[in-house]
Amino acid sequence: MVFNAHLNLILKSLPFLLKGMVVTLELTFAFLSIGLVVGIFLALGQVYGRRSISLLISAFERIFRAIPALVLLFLFYFGAAQFGFNLSAFAASCLALGLRSAAYQSQIFRGAIQSIDIGQIMAARAIGMTQFKAAIYIVLPQALRLSIAPWSNEYAVVLKDTSLCYAIGVTEMMRQGRYIVARTFGNALLIYVVVAILYFILVIIGTRLLNLLERKFRIPGYEAKEKGEMVERML
Amino acid sequence: MMDNVILKVENLYKNYGELEVLKGISFEVKKGEAKVIIGPSGTGKSTLLRCINRLTNPDSGRIWLDGKEITASDVKINQIRSSIGMVFQDFNLFTHLKVIDNVRIGPMKVKGIPKREATELAIDELKKVGLENKVDSYPAELSGGQQQRVSIARALAMKPKLILFDEPTSALDPELIGEVLTVMIDLAKNGMTMLVVSHEMGFARSVASKIIFLEHGVIVEEGPPERIFNKPKCKRTAEFLHKITDLYGDTKHENDS
Numbered sequence A: 001m002v003f004n005a006h007l008n009l010i011l012k013s014l015p016f017l018l019k020g021m022v023v024t025l026e027l028t029f030a031f032l033s034i035g036l037v038v039g040i041f042l043a044l045g046q047v048y049g050r051r052s053i054s055l056l057i058s059a060f061e062r063i064f065r066a067i068p069a070l071v072l073l074f075l076f077y078f079g080a081a082q083f084g085f086n087l088s089a090f091a092a093s094c095l096a097l098g099l100r101s102a103a104y105q106s107q108i109f110r111g112a113i114q115s116i117d118i119g120q121i122m123a124a125r126a127i128g129m130t131q132f133k134a135a136i137y138i139v140l141p142q143a144l145r146l147s148i149a150p151w152s153n154e155y156a157v158v159l160k161d162t163s164l165c166y167a168i169g170v171t172e173m174m175r176q177g178r179y180i181v182a183r184t185f186g187n188a189l190l191i192y193v194v195v196a197i198l199y200f201i202l203v204i205i206g207t208r209l210l211n212l213l214e215r216k217f218r219i220p221g222y223e224a225k226e227k228g229e230m231v232e233r234m235l
Numbered sequence B: 001m002m003d004n005v006i007l008k009v010e011n012l013y014k015n016y017g018e019l020e021v022l023k024g025i026s027f028e029v030k031k032g033e034a035k036v037i038i039g040p041s042g043t044g045k046s047t048l049l050r051c052i053n054r055l056t057n058p059d060s061g062r063i064w065l066d067g068k069e070i071t072a073s074d075v076k077i078n079q080i081r082s083s084i085g086m087v088f089q090d091f092n093l094f095t096h097l098k099v100i101d102n103v104r105i106g107p108m109k110v111k112g113i114p115k116r117e118a119t120e121l122a123i124d125e126l127k128k129v130g131l132e133n134k135v136d137s138y139p140a141e142l143s144g145g146q147q148q149r150v151s152i153a154r155a156l157a158m159k160p161k162l163i164l165f166d167e168p169t170s171a172l173d174p175e176l177i178g179e180v181l182t183v184m185i186d187l188a189k190n191g192m193t194m195l196v197v198s199h200e201m202g203f204a205r206s207v208a209s210k211i212i213f214l215e216h217g218v219i220v221e222e223g224p225p226e227r228i229f230n231k232p233k234c235k236r237t238a239e240f241l242h243k244i245t246d247l248y249g250d251t252k253h254e255n256d257s
C-alpha cells in the first residue's frame, strides 16, 4: 500500500521534475557554451597576448575561481539590481556561472595549448604560417582534442552547480523538487532521492557521450604511443 | 654577378645573453648546390639555420636570398619563410593531420592554392619521396624514416628556393637512415639547392660541393669534400673528422662500390 502510494507520488511528480530538468539542461548548455567561447579566448589571450592582457586575464580567472558560486549568483542577481541592471534570474545565472565556467575552462585550454610540442609550431612558422594561422590550424585542433577529457569533468561540475540557481529563483529541477515536497507535506526523502537519481543519470549520459566524442577524434596510432598503452598491452 | 647565388650570409653574429653563439659567419650557397655543415655539438649549427629563415633573429650581419636582403627591416618574413624549406631532426610533423594534409596545408593556407591543385601537388611531392601510398596515414602510424620523408615532401610542396636540413637523420634508427639519405641525394642530383647540417659523410661525399666546418661559432674551414677529408688545412678539422668517422662509421666503401 505504502509502496503504491510512493509510486503514485513519483509518477505524479515526474512531469514537473522533467520540466525542471529541461531548464537544468538549458542552464547547463548556456553555462558551458559561454564558458567554452569565452574560455578559448581567455586561453589564447593568456598564451599569445601581451603581458598586460595576460595579467588581466589571470586576475579575472582568479577572482571567478575564488568566489563561491552562490555568492557570484547573488552578486549578479541582487547586486546588479542595485545598479539598475534588472537581469532575469536566468540571465544573471548565465553571467555568474557562465563566466565562472569560462575561468575554469580557460585553464583547461591553456594547459592543452601549452602542451602542444613547440617543434610543430616551429615547423608551421617555417613554412610561412603567421602566428595566428599556426594557432588556428595546428595548435587549436590538437589542444581542443586534448581538452575533451578534462572538459567532461567540467560538464559534470557545471551540471551539478545549476542546482544553485534555485537560490535566486530559477525554476530548475531542484526548485521543482522543492515545490513538490512543499505541496505534498514532507515527502522530502523520496522526492530528493528521485532528483538525485535524475542528476546522476544526466551526468552519466553526458560523460559517456563526451567519451565517445573523444574516441571519435582519437588520432590513429598516436594515443597508443602517447600513453604507453602499447607497453601495457604487451605485458 | 650574384645571379646564381641563392643564399649569401655576411658576417652573422648571434648571442644568447652572455653566450656568443655565432661570431661572424660568412658564406654563400649557389643555385643547385648542396653544402654540408659539420661541427661539434653546441657550436651553433642549428642557430645558424634558424637565423637563415629568421626563426631566430641574428644580432647583426646580413642575409640575402636570391638577391633580396631578408635581414632588411621592411621584409615580409612569412613570405620569405615560405620560400625556404626546413627539415628538422625530429620531423615535427603535424600529428593531428594525415600525411596528405601535412603536405598540402602549406600550399593551401600559406599560398592560397585551391584544394584540388594543392592535393595534386602534394601527391607529386609524396611520389618523389616514395610515399604516395601513405597519403591517408597519420604520422604516428609511420616509421621515423617515413616521417622524415613526409617532412621533406612538406618542404618541397612549398616550391622552396633552398632547403635547410638540420641533422635530418640523427633521430633515426641506423637501418632507416639510408631511405632518407637516398631521397636527399636524389634531390641534390635533381638540382635542389640545399644547406645540410649532417655528419653523414656518405651524403657529403656523394653530393656535397663543399663542406663547412663550424666550431665555436666560427667557420674553421670550408672546402670540397675530397680536400676536407684528405688534406684538411686545420688540425681541428682532421681531429673532428676522426671523431665522427669513429662515431658514424666511414661510409666511403658503400659509395665507392
Ligand SMILES: Nc1ncnc2c1ncn2[C@@H]1O[C@H](COP(=O)(O)OP(=O)(O)OP(=O)(O)O)[C@@H](O)[C@H]1O
Residues within 6 Å of the ligand: B016, B019, B021, B039, B040, B041, B042, B043, B044, B045, B046, B047, B048
Ligand atoms: N633559444 C636559446 N636560448 C639560449 N641559448 C640557446 C638557445 N638556442 C641555443 N642556445 C645555445 O646556443 C648554443 C648553440 O646551440 P645550437 O643548437 O645552435 O648548437 P648545434 O651546433 O646545433 O648543436 P647540436 O649538434 O647539439 O645540435 C648552445 O650552447 C645552446 O645551448
Ligand SMILES: [Mg+2]
Residues within 6 Å of the ligand: B045, B046, B047, B166, B167
Ligand atoms: Mg643542432
